Amino acid sequence: MRVLRPEKWDEWYGKLVLAFGGVDESPEERALWNGLTEFDRFIGTWDGDECVGTAGAFSFRMTVPGGTPVKAAGITMVSVAATHRRRGVLTSMMRRQLDDIRSWGEPLAVLTASEPVIYGRFGYGAATQQLRAEIDTSRVRLSVPAGTDDIRLRLAEPDADAVRDACEAVYAQRVPTRPGMMARLPGWEHLPLLDPESDRKGASPLQCVLAEREGEVVGYARYSIKPEWDAAGPKGTVELRDLEALDPAAYAALWRFLFDIDLTSTVKTYNRPADDAWQHLVSDIRRCGLSMRDSLYVRTVDVGAALEARTYQTPVDVVFEVEDAFCPWNEGRWRLSGDTKGASCERTTDSADLALSVRELGSAYLGGVSLASLAAAGRVRELRQGALAEASLGFSSDVAPWLPHGF
CATH class of the missing domain: 3.40.630.30 (Gcn5-related N-acetyltransferase (GNAT))
Structure with a gap:
């Protein structure tokens, strides 16, 4: 090696x-x-x-x-x-x-698994999900918020320097708002634009629409169109690659644009956050073909540093008994004390309140998998009454964690 x-x-x-x-x-x-x-x-x-x-x-x-x-x-x-x-x-x-x-x-290692069965034994836990949808836009309508009509939409060349830079600026502002998102270092801005003809499977080249307010780009969507016709007429598909927006009006304007593209009757998306807001704009959620799939797997390489790096929704003061046979430096008891302002996590000899493996800790780390649900599956053991509820609430996140693209 x-x-x-x-x-x-x-x-x-x-x-x-x-x-x-x-x-x-x-x-x-x-x-x-x-x-x-x-x-x-x-x-x-x-x-x-x-x-x-x-x-x-x-x-x-x-x-x-x-x-x-x-x-x-x-x-x-x-x-x-x-x-x-x-x-x-x-x-x-x-x-x-x-x-x-x-x-x-x-302090952290993350991956997307080709086969989920492989990585659990190395301490990786499934921490995020991706929402997939196949929306029947011939029968589903959107109810948009006030201000949507004030947004100007403009088609643009996806790989033009100015367009790419504007989209990356929007993306960069979105990164801190949702756990699991990755800051794109130089070079990674080309990944969302990768569009080899051999991968299109009958769809158009990648297209881009910008959402603007007073000349400033406040959102974008990148997508392709797969034309299709039958005896009744056109029934093409809009295949959404990615969409980011800085406010509800820009967000709704982009989704309304995708719903209204001529000669199409379906919008397909393969990777959106589990709590993506368009689900609250549609007239009929049952005609949106929703499904979920595991996405990002998280492993705490340094338990203390990892738990100190995040904040907690409510105050927590809990001692974890951590099992980690593959990285024995993590094994043992850790006292986590934290709140919305910060946290400390140090070795302790105090009695444990919760017992779990590093795999469960990885699953719960970003706030998308609750410690309570893991406990219900027998993966977390409560050793002090009340500790589970305290820690589970503290670890939660206001928004679902999400990985926007693979690597």
Whole structure:
């Protein structure tokens, strides 16, 4: 196992693609990931001259409850060659990564799982969900708030420098408002614009509409249109890539625009927050084809630093008995004391109030999974009466945590 060298990237990435089925990606996508690779944070496992394992850790800053951006290692591109399964390759790479992340002083590790069954044993817990919808816009109407008609909408080229910069400025203002969102470091602004023709499957090139108030961009939506006709006429689909807005009027104006595009009767979206506000604007939620899916998995690499980095909805003073066989430096009792202004979390010999594994702590960390629900499943044990309710309420978040894009 060794740190990835630039001259080995093509071979390394080729093995990753092969492990995920062997279907080549577009040159545009391959070039983007090459440019984003942080070589000192990526590793490969080699058997002689053959690469048989891959893994990386992007350097992110993720919003946590309270709005603070916290260092988080974005675990990515993990694979093991089919010829080398069940030899401990994955476990060894997970061990190396978590040791490295600890040495870098990053309290959190996060990932999106190709197969959820894999990562629980390494301490990662499902912490966010993504909402998917298929909205029948021929039968569903929107009720928009006052001020929506004051918003000016303008079509724009998605990859024009000024347009991209304006969208990124809106996105940057949104990041602190929702746990789980990632600040986009230089280079990452190109990810939402990735639009290889080979991936469109009959849809149009990426399109963009800007929402403006008094000449200032206050929102945007990026989408494509997939035309379709039958004997009754047009029934195209609007496929929403992403949408951000700075206020309810701009937000509603963008959704109304998507609903009203000519020759379409469906809006599809694949990744929105679980509490996305459009659900309160529609006339018939049953015709919106809602479904949920797990998204971001969180692991506390340093329990004390991680719990101190966020704030708590209500005052908490609770002692956790933490189980963490894979990262034994986290094992034992931790006293968390915190409120809306800040927190401290230190080792203690006091009696434990709640017992849980680091996996459950990761699930609850962003406020989208309640400690009470984990306790109902037998994953958290209450050792002091009243401690569960106190901690569960304190860990909650006003808004659902959400990961806006993969990595």
